[in-house]
Amino acid sequence: MCGRYAASRRPEDLAGVFDVQKWEPEETLAPDWNIAPTKHVHAVLDRPLKGEAALGFPAGGPVRQLRSLRWGLVPSWSKSPEGAAKMINARAETVHEKPSFRRAFESRRCLLPGDGYFEWVTDAAERELEEQGKKKRGRKQPYFVTPADGSVMAMAGLYEFWRDGTLPADHPQAWWVTCTVLTTAAETTPLAGATGGEGPQALADIHPRMPLVLTPDRWDAWLDPARTDPEDLRELLIPPPAGLMRAYPVPTDVSNVRNNGPELLAELDGPEVGTLF
Numbered sequence: 001m002c003g004r005y006a007a008s009r010r011p012e013d014l015a016g017v018f019d020v021q022k023w024e025p026e027e028t029l030a031p032d033w034n035i036a037p038t039k040h041v042h043a044v045l046d047r048p049l050k051g052e053a054a055l056g057f058p059a060g061g062p063v064r065q066l067r068s069l070r071w072g073l074v075p076s077w078s079k080s081p082e083g084a085a086k087m088i089n090a091r092a093e094t095v096h097e098k099p100s101f102r103r104a105f106e107s108r109r110c111l112l113p114g115d116g117y118f119e120w121v122t123d124a125a126e127r128e129l130e131e132q133g134k135k136k137r138g139r140k141q142p143y144f145v146t147p148a149d150g151s152v153m154a155m156a157g158l159y160e161f162w163r164d165g166t167l168p169a170d171h172p173q174a175w176w177v178t179c180t181v182l183t184t185a186a187e188t189t190p191l192a193g194a195t196g197g198e199g200p201q202a203l204a205d206i207h208p209r210m211p212l213v214l215t216p217d218r219w220d221a222w223l224d225p226a227r228t229d230p231e232d233l234r235e236l237l238i239p240p241p242a243g244l245m246r247a248y249p250v251p252t253d254v255s256n257v258r259n260n261g262p263e264l265l266a267e268l269d270g271p272e273v274g275t276l277f
Helices: 011-018 102-107 124-131 216-223 230-234
Strands: 005-007 032-035 040-047 063-071 089-091 109-114 116-122 140-147 153-163 175-185 209-211 245-249
Touching: 005 109, 011 040, 011 063, 011 109, 040 153, 040 216, 102 109, 102 153, 102 230, 109 175, 109 216, 116 153, 153 209, 153 216
Parallel strands: 063 175, 089 175
Antiparallel strands: 005 032, 005 116, 040 063, 040 109, 109 153, 116 140, 140 245, 153 175, 175 209
């Protein structure tokens, strides 16, 4: 799954990486090293512009944009946004058939840039106590999963518009634009730098799911709003080549969503919480 991630790149840097043609200064987000559900995140999407914003661009054609969206998808037909925190992820295997995601999958796809994502692993001894009922909840060691070459991680995402009927149409919060991260089965192949020693050797050792990261050769196809055939789109939901990611233990301070800063990504010599593997 993807329940927390980090994104510290500046908008101008992201614009260069993703060939963004339009982004608004008022939507600029500060670097965030501990992004939790319901926060605003940067998203790259292709969509036509309207009014004065469209001047200078081909009429009616999609424009590559960098936008600020709220993480936690609210379907357009929802009566309220209360379930947004539960829709932070969509399974790539079933996204084409689920009512909450089907329409967005066909026409509202995006890329969610990040430095990497966090995942937690329970200490082996405490997990055994937990399974025996001798401990209510085992302590967990956070790991940071990030591209081994230091590049931007582009997670496949969907976005949706929701109208708050309790507010007038001209209210700045009348429309919500929300998003979700697609996930897939975690890789069982070796992580970059895995040596066969202590620590996780594959992403599947950390968690059975992982965000669906798209390589640059698939960005344009994924973002193209003219591609609407579900079967055609499903061909893009292929995990990236093995060995592109590395994972390392980070301070347990990241487990508290109130903590934020680059120190949360500091690589530890070993887990802070027991022996995990």
